[in-house]
């Protein structure tokens with residue numbers, strides 16, 4: 425269907441006016457548990473387990489957890505109280521809110537650590553096995569030994585990124601002994617380029633947006649057997665690395681005595697760029713929890729690429745430019761005009777809906793989080809904070825709850841807001857974020 429027609433006149437008008445909105449996916453099937461799809465996140469989980477010793481040895485930041493990559497799940501009662509009282513009185517207080525702190529994931533300081541570590545590890549394993557330098561049953565700590573490490577050092581990990589994926593692949597790749605090259609768009613932040621260069625990582629700059637950087641990186645890797653391109657638009661290894669987060673979250677909810685079942689629904693709010701991170705996490709959660717988990721994506725009002733692609737219901741790529749949006753946003757982690765062609769089709773039945781956020785709200789909410797909970801994150805990472813408000817306090821959100829018989833059980837709900845980045849932001853940039861939030 426024509427994407428504009430598929431959106432309907434009311435939604436289209438709000439999108440074009442860059443008015444924040446909640447959109448419910450008509451193709452969403454809450455009973456779908458994605459079990460019919462072949463990708464299995466437990467393979468990624470197993471890879472992380474068998475490589476834990478290696479990671480503890482190579483990355484001092486991971487030594488404390490024995491090489492396990494994980495982030496805290498933090499209650500945020502003060503923020504919950506503050507944001508619940510916005511607008512209609514009483515609305516928004518149903519259930520308990522948590523923040524999933526991927527903003528402080530080790531090494532990369534963003535959710536990209538999950539996909540990045542998984543893809544880099546799977547490549548290192550494959551190269552060492554194919555070269556006959558390691559056996560399938562060998563301890564993966566062998567990947568840090570000089571002969572294998574030198575062999576890996578002949579290979580380059582390359583990536584196209586607006587910033588955080590480049591940071592993750594660069595820092596993780598270098599830690600594992602690879603060369604690294606990061607293709608960045610002109611809108612990528614200067615501090616991210618500086619940080620990479622200071623670690624000896626090659627940064628190639630391109631005029632244009634995220635898609636240009638990815639296309640350039642992909643082209644440079646063609647016919648170059650020693651360059652491995654990490655394809656943010658198509659990589660299954662990235663996707664599965666993100667999906668493995670589902671087991672971690674489930675374990676943490678159990679530990680926090682937050683059951684997830686028919687009378688205790690779980691709502692998860694995920695900032696979305698190209699869709700790999702939120703899509704992978706959604707996929708992993710749906711496979712484990714089926715109808716009891718409801719995933720919503722948060723996108724900038726200027727770049728709602730997943731909303732537009734899923735609404736269009738076609739495999740033909742639909743960039744946000746096609747409906748008249750410009751993809752201009754300060755949320756550089758989310759400034760993507762076209763959704764991943766790998767992830768968008770998988771999301772059509774799994775994704776409950778999308779809400780959009782304007783830039784001012786991102787900065788303001790990030791500041792509110794800092795003032796209420798003492799947690800400082802980057803603007804992109806704040807995109808999910810409005811999620812519970814949309815669900816509990818808007819007519820469309822309430823309709824969603826009624827349609828799925830959730831209204832009677834909403835007091836027992838758990839709301840997980842995924843915070844996706846921020847730990848590596850330099851202090852002077854944080855000060856700019858704060859100033860903008862105060863405006």
Ligand SMILES: *Cc1c(COP(=O)(O)O)cnc(C)c1O
Pocket residue numbers: 534535536588589695696697698699700701702703757758802804805844845846
């Ligand atoms: C990359 C990123 C996202 C979204 O991930 P995608 O895979 O691009 O959808 C969200 N927040 C931050 C801070 C990011 O860097």
